[in-house]
Amino acid sequence: MVVLATKLYVEGEARERALDSLRSLVGNEIGDLDVAFEIGVRHDDFPSVTIEGDDATVARNVLREEFGEIVPDLEPGETYVGTLESWDEGGFVLDAGQGDGVRIPTDELGLGPGSATQIRERYGLVQHVPLRFVYGADDESEPSRLADAEQDRLYEWTRGDGRLNVNSATRAEVRATLNRAGHAQDYVTVERLGLLEQSVICPEDTDPPGLLASVGEYLPAELRCVVP
Template structure:
């Protein structure tokens, strides 16, 4: 079994759509292998994928690489993925199957409070982030994660980050709101966290104002 480092935190019909989407994504990733899969959700909202078959080991590794894995025990100095659970003046708190605090000084994304950093980099709640576990020392965002987020602000294209919606739901909403031509692509950050990459002449805050009423979600902009 592999516990994926992304959360299913919506309810009702939205939950069923999210699970259907996850099943399709898992099948796309490992469907060519000799395995059978079963997708469930743990009590803490992390999805688990049970895998059986001749290629089970390969399939588990494929899913770990694509999503990150929630493991029972964290080892100091190792890199993991956790979801952004909360933030306060002291830093970020990630959920990696257990709470992991990233102190403000260890976020490594420039000056400002955690709330200001979250706003500047468009970090919606529950977005998966890679970190290095510190145990006795402070945990920190991984260098690869910092590089990825800095790249968002250095690009010529802006972003509108969204949570609580699958990639297909975000795409359908943009089309319905008449903004299909304002979008280069939609990058999947997690199962229910998406990053809409806009064209160079599209203003992300303007896009947020236009589509916000259609999406019952948290939306954050990244303005290059």
């Protein structure tokens, strides 16, 4: 079994659509392997994938690479994926399946000046977005920090033409909303950040705040802009 580091936190019909989307994503990743799989959702909203078959080990490794994995125990110095649970002036708290969460102090985010709240706004980080981090020492003498690769990815966001980040919706739902609202020409693609967290990549002549104002009423979600 692999517990994927992406959350399924919506309810009702939206939850069923999200589960269908996850089945398709998992199928796309491991469908060519000799395996059968079944998806469940844990009490903490992390989905689990039970895999059986001759290629089960390979399939588990493919899903770990694609989504990140929630593991029972964290080892100091190792890199994991957690979802952005909360934030305050002093840092981020990531949910990595450890109950109270993993706290990353502002100084360990490595994303420039400002409080953690200001950094979240600058990089358009919506709640529940998966983020890679390096776990600190058990005795807290060395705090957890955002992984170098994650810092690089987020810095790249601010060097592009702008983004609109969204949670609580699948990639297909975001694309359909943009097209239905008349914005088919106002985005390059929708990048999947997590199962229910997406990043709308804008072309040079699209203003992310303007796009947010236009489609916000159609998406019952948190929306955050990245403006270069």
